[in-house]
Amino acid sequence: MVTTNIGERIRACRDRLGLSQRELATRMGRDQVTLSRWELGKAVPSASALGDLSSALGVTTDYLLGVSAPGTGTGG
Numbered sequence: 186m187v188t189t190n191i192g193e194r195i196r197a198c199r200d201r202l203g204l205s206q207r208e209l210a211t212r213m214g215r216d217q218v219t220l221s222r223w224e225l226g227k228a229v230p231s232a233s234a235l236g237d238l239s240s241a242l243g244v245t246t247d248y249l250l251g252v253s254a255p256g257t258g259t260g261g
Contacts, residue, residue, distance in 0.1 A: 192224040194249050198242040199224075213237045 210217040222228040247253040
């Protein structure tokens with residue numbers, strides 16, 4: 186079984202949408218460095234940032250947290 190962390194999921198979703206870190210960060214009203222730290226696992230998004238990420242990426246918070254497959258679950 187392959188496991189991925191939240192940063193890997195953020196990056197995979199961002200790449201799937203064809204967005205740069207800067208583009209996603211701008212959509213969320215965040216700094217690109219913050220997004221980079223999340224993707225690298227040097228920091229984790231807050232609960233409110235998770236909601237913003239799920240909306241911007243078109244996935245549920247459960248997916249970002251590794252609880253469900255893309256587009257399923259009840260969070261976000």
